[in-house]
Amino acid sequence: QVQLVESGGGLVQAGGSLQLSCAASGRTFSSYAMGWFRQAPGKEREFVARISSSGISLYYSDSVKGRFTIARDNAKNTVFLQMNSLKPEDTAVYYCAADRGRIISYQANSYDYWGQGTQVTVSS
Secondary structure: OOOEEEEOOEEEEOOOOEEEEEEEOOOOHHHOEEEEEEEOOOOOOEEEEEEOOOOOOEEEOOOOOOOEEEEEEOOOOEEEEEEOOOOHHHOEEEEEEEEOOOOOOOOHHHOOEEOOOEEEEEEO
């Protein structure tokens, strides 16, 4: 069992930056791949970024590639999402999720544990 708690969301102007954090409980954090997803009002939850359990392999959606960076600190059981050059269309609730599997997946239903989400609002 893994419990995830996101933090770091807020209101920022377009072009600004935010860093989201996701703190995980449990001693098996380093065995999970971690992902960030987001969900805007009236839209489906969409993949943002994924990092392998070791932190070596990184994956991004085309909409955030070059602007967002995912990272993890296994010693601190934490995964981060650095978001730069934010746009109004990045406004959403952001969720972190843990995946026990080894197959790379961008689908939300492949992830086993979820946080409660943190709101990110980008004003124009």
